[in-house]
Amino acid sequence: MLQRALIFSSSNPICSQLSTTAPPDNTVFPKRNGGWIIPFSSYQLPAFRFRNYRRTLLPPLCSASDSAANRPNMASQDEQDPRISNISSAIRVIPDFPKPGIIFQDITTLLLDTKAFRDTIDLFVERYRGKDISVVAGIEARGFIFGPPIALAIGAKFVPMRKPNKLPGEVLSEEYSLEYGKDTMEMHVDAVKAGERALIIDDLVATGGTLSAAIRLLECVGVHVVECACVIELPELKGRERLGGKPLFVLLSST
């Protein structure tokens, strides 16, 4: 279940820096003492706002009997962008998909919540507008849902990063590892130019394999990947460490 909102602070100048003064209302920061911000909703069962959905009654991963360190810090609630908790509760969790033991984060329910979907896009647009980004690369297929609205809002082009044999023109290919086996990602060679500044967008980052393939494809033609951006991160899978030092920005973190 989604519990937290965080921003990864890095030396990249466009990322928010940790601050010791009160942040503006819309800023998302980690807690000042290095812990996690836990929104109220982490203690509640997921709430489905759409009448026809089945309720998935999963126990919350963070229960009321957790230690004091995990209890919500009321002061830090003010630091979390108020839009984040609606986005979090709009995402549906589906156990055992695509196979037993995997808890799937289903963003399709977010797309049904017009305000939460708009807020998701706005959070990215606010971060990247005016930062001289000319390329938004989206990873097939859910990156195609979030990438174009962001690209259009910030004045960038949209570049789809696709599975093999879908793109009709001349492509560059990059192989990457899956849990079992490998896959290949392709990009049109003439979609981007050396020196352009790019974002890479996907719905979720797990192991980081897909994002790192996308980074390599873009860098291979001289594009500067400014940041990777996802709605959700699964931090236990340590994808963040596999991005070749590139910064990662996410709205939500899930364990």
Next chain:
Amino acid sequence: MVEMFAAENGLKGDARLQAISNAIRVVPHFPKQGIMFQDITTLLLDHKAFKNTVDIFVDRYKDMDISVVAGVEARGFMFGPTIALAIGAKFVPLRKPKKLPGEVIAEAYELEYGSDCLEMHVGAVEAGERAIVIDDLVATGGTLSAAISLLERVGAEVVECACVIGLREVKGQRRLNGKPLYILVEPREIDSC
């Protein structure tokens, strides 16, 4: 006739349509000999033309009380969400089998050789909702027809199908279950440059 080309329906002489057409790349013999593939990825690289594409659809649908924009995987995903956000509708992805994690309904459709299947999440669309279906290109209408069926099976009203590119119907032969079809541009045979 159920199909409408933008240039013949309110956008005659609109310069945006020519720019959109010019931004689409034609790739001969993809995926196989004889097919002149209409590549919209070059349209996505032209920010102004891409924005105009979306704006034309938004202007058409924003006052039609549409609450659902259904986009066909995968190129329908590139146009649908921005339109949905601008008109205040939900975006519903219609996907190839086994991609959607929740309970789905499925509709089979014919390919040139064999068949394929389109799926939609149960509960994404409610009875009585007014929907449009978006894809990049319409050829035989098989995929759009499957999309229309999925929406109608849950009681939605499909108001129109919308595509960036479409051939003119040949002798009225297009499977769209009688639904109107709105198309921005026709395919080009070869690139002009």
